[in-house]
Amino acid sequence: MLRLKKKFGLKYVEDIAVNFAMFTYFSHQGRAQRKKHVLFAFDGKHSYLNYLNVLVSSFVSSNVEITFLVNQHITNKVAKELGVDIVIYNYKEDGERLDCIKYRTERMPTDQDWEKINNLIFDME
Secondary structure, eight states, X not given: OHHXXXXXXXXXXXXXXXXHHHHHHHXXXXXXXXXEEEEEEEOSOHHHHHHHHHHHHHHSOTTEEEEEEXXXXXOHHHHXXXXXXXXXXXXXXXXXXXXXXXXXXXXXXXXXXXXXXXXXXXXXX
């Protein structure tokens, strides 16, 4: 590095090293990846479900694809057809086995539910 500093008259070698590191990381890790797809399936009255839809949209990051279904219990077939990675639901489970991650929230998701959902989404990245 000292040789480069003298040859090119560089003053801030550390900045150049950081830029090289960032460029190298991006070239190996920064490839475009498919967005995570999270399906929210909530049961309830329409006004309550509209509120949850707005809440979900404001809570989940823009780099996550969201599907919001209401008053519909999710089957493995539906989950596969939609290509979801995670299913979040608030109804009493009927024993359907899903080939993806699933998480049951309280009827009205609590702070702990949102924290768990957040962890599920970011653990997959």
